[in-house]
Amino acid sequence: xxxxxxxxxxxxxxxxxxVEFSSGKTIINLLKTVELMKTIYYNLxxxxxxxxxxxxxxxxxxxxxxxxxxxxxGKKLLVSRANITGLIDRMEKEGLVEKKGNPADxxxxxxxxxxxxxxxxxxxxxxxxxxxxxMTQCLSETEKSQxxxxxEKIQHHIVSEF
Numbered sequence: 001x002x003x004x005x006x007x008x009x010x011x012x013x014x015x016x017x018x019v020e021f022s023s024g025k026t027i028i029n030l031l032k033t034v035e036l037m038k039t040i041y042y043n044l045x046x047x048x049x050x051x052x053x054x055x056x057x058x059x060x061x062x063x064x065x066x067x068x069x070x071x072x073x074g075k076k077l078l079v080s081r082a083n084i085t086g087l088i089d090r091m092e093k094e095g096l097v098e099k100k101g102n103p104a105d106x107x108x109x110x111x112x113x114x115x116x117x118x119x120x121x122x123x124x125x126x127x128x129x130x131x132x133x134x135m136t137q138c139l140s141e142t143e144k145s146q147x148x149x150x151x152e153k154i155q156h157h158i159v160s161e162f
Contacts, residue, residue, distance in 0.1 A: 060076055069105070070108065
């Protein structure tokens with residue numbers, strides 16, 4: 001990371017140091033952490049000419065032998081039906097996924113990885129895992145488990161409340 005980018009990130013981190021109340025500080029720290037991670041991942045994904053949402057679709061579909069309904073992908077990515085349809089359509093044009101009817105529900109469509117999509121995911125998977133490990137190496141396995149539990153708890157609460 002170049003020195004200008006490092007200075008920008010430091011200024012971003014320092015900009016909210018005045019917040020003292022617990023909930024506000026928690027949210028701001030979560031947002032700052034996400035922003036830092038997104039910056040790192042943007043650089044990684046950019047090398048492979050994909051976006052973060054495309055990566056997550058590749059990840060989801062790589063773990064699904066029989067494809068996945070578009071509605072389920074949208075729910076897992078927390079995006080609207082229109083947004084997931086547009087994303088899958090773009091990925092289909094790029095040859096990364098193909099859409100097929102869902103035999104279990106004639107009204108829905110499933111997305112499946114193509115051979116090109118599988119190859120791309122395999123290329124990105126190792127650097128993604130290395131970045132993830134490097135970003136969290138300051139945490140013990142217990143701390144990672146606790147953090148995941150707490151983040152999922154917040155996510156479920158946000159979904160139910162908002």
